[in-house]
Amino acid sequence: MTGFRIPFFRPSVGQGEIAAVTECLRSGWLTTGPNVNALEAELAAYTGAPHINAVNSATAALHLALAAWDLQPGDEVITTPYTFAATATTIIHAGGTPVFADVRDFDANIDPEAIERAVTPRTRAIVPVHFAGEPCDMDAINAIAARHGLKVLEDAAHAIGTLYRGRMVGTLSDAAAFSFYATKNITTAEGGALATADPGLSDRVRRLTLHGMSKDAWKRYDAGGSWRYDIVEFGFKDNLTDIAAALGRQQLRRLEQFIEDRTRVAQRYFANLRDEEALILPGFSEGNRHCWHLFMVRVRNEVSAAPRDDVIRKLNERGIQTSVHFIPLHSFTAYKALGRWQWGDFPVAEGIFEGAISLPMFPDLTNAEVDDVCQALREILRGTA
Numbered sequence: 203m204t205g206f207r208i209p210f211f212r213p214s215v216g217q218g219e220i221a222a223v224t225e226c227l228r229s230g231w232l233t234t235g236p237n238v239n240a241l242e243a244e245l246a247a248y249t250g251a252p253h254i255n256a257v258n259s260a261t262a263a264l265h266l267a268l269a270a271w272d273l274q275p276g277d278e279v280i281t282t283p284y285t286f287a288a289t290a291t292t293i294i295h296a297g298g299t300p301v302f303a304d305v306r307d308f309d310a311n312i313d314p315e316a317i318e319r320a321v322t323p324r325t326r327a328i329v330p331v332h333f334a335g336e337p338c339d340m341d342a343i344n345a346i347a348a349r350h351g352l353k354v355l356e357d358a359a360h361a362i363g364t365l366y367r368g369r370m371v372g373t374l375s376d377a378a379a380f381s382f383y384a385t386k387n388i389t390t391a392e393g394g395a396l397a398t399a400d401p402g403l404s405d406r407v408r409r410l411t412l413h414g415m416s417k418d419a420w421k422r423y424d425a426g427g428s429w430r431y432d433i434v435e436f437g438f439k440d441n442l443t444d445i446a447a448a449l450g451r452q453q454l455r456r457l458e459q460f461i462e463d464r465t466r467v468a469q470r471y472f473a474n475l476r477d478e479e480a481l482i483l484p485g486f487s488e489g490n491r492h493c494w495h496l497f498m499v500r501v502r503n504e505v506s507a508a509p510r511d512d513v514i515r516k517l518n519e520r521g522i523q524t525s526v527h528f529i530p531l532h533s534f535t536a537y538k539a540l541g542r543w544q545w546g547d548f549p550v551a552e553g554i555f556e557g558a559i560s561l562p563m564f565p566d567l568t569n570a571e572v573d574d575v576c577q578a579l580r581e582i583l584r585g586t587a
């Protein structure tokens with residue numbers, strides 16, 4: 203419960219989810235096991251990705267893929283500053299150096315031309331982020347990667363179900379990391395998955411996910427499993443539980459409906475706010491399927507009766523919760539302490555941030571609630587509230 207009349211997000215958890223989790227709790231098998239295996243198979247069928255590794259977050263999926271590529275000190279990985287910290291922090295934890303490339307103004311996705319300019323002899327990989335569920339220009343990014351011999355790892359935390367030129371996210375590059383965090387398009391409370399066509403990457407990630415063990419722990423306790431195992435490298439502890447996977451399997455069945463509902467909400471926002479002078483509405487490329495994880499508007503501070511921060515506060519006072527995606531990474535203390543960037547280095551990302559507000563967006567948001575948000579927003583922007 204958020205205490206807001208209209209929350210930013212409310213999860214859609216139905217009787218199917220409650221029954222599946224209850225059944226798992228009663229089954230005697232709580233952690234990684236049959237539900238995780240089934241979720242991996244179902245995600246593979248849904249996305250078309252040949253290999254899925256279910257893990258306990260998108261952060262883990264990003265980190266494990268980068269770790270499996272054995273980054274060496276000084277290896278550079280190009281990504282966007284307009285993202286959540288996990289995208290770049292995992293590069294640092296995997297031993298690499300994040301290099302930021304600015305985004306495109308119309309959809310806040312990384313700009314392929316900025317990537318090209320950021321490539322050096324030390325570049326090893328590119329990590330594009332499908333912001334809000336709008337796909338990056340993957341053909342351009344893959345072409346840069348092919349030209350320079352780089353890996354591509356998509357941060358698809360927002361983008362399960364997104365289609366790029368008719369192809370599912372998860373099948374577009376070397377690997378993609380999905381998030382099943384509580385607010386994401388499907389949830390396991392905390393969870394994520396790596397999708398890849400590379401069996402070697404998937405095998406290595408599976409080993410690194412569970413201590414670098416030669417066998418999955420759940421097989422050790424299964425009928426016929428052996429107590430003996432080896433530690434073949436230094437791994438992590440990033441596995442997903444069966445309780446979480448039971449929830450995720452039910453959510454996945456509902457994903458297409460969730461995307462339809464989110465699309466309805468987005469269309470209603472567009473219809474309501476189309477003529478609002480003081481706003482820039484989200485841009486997207488034709489020919490793709492946006493999955494509308496977020497609906498981010500941008501306040502034109504020079505036109506609006508109230509600047510962005512005041513708009514957020516006034517919406518809150520009227521019981522409407524919003525969020526901001528994202529605070530550019532190079533403005534954070536830990537990133538500034540690296541001494542590599544300053545405010546002004548990524549003018550497009552910075553400009554988007556100055557006006558950014560993510561409006562309430564979830565499948566069960568009613569048309570009347572959307573209209574209510576738009577009415578309040580309009581009055582605040584015009585100073586008639």
Ligand SMILES: Cc1ncc(COP(=O)(O)O)c(C=O)c1O
Nearest residue numbers: 259260261286288359381382383
């Ligand atoms: C773009 C992006 N990448 C990565 C993550 C991390 O996801 P998780 O919480 O599943 O680790 C998030 C979470 O909000 C995100 O927005």
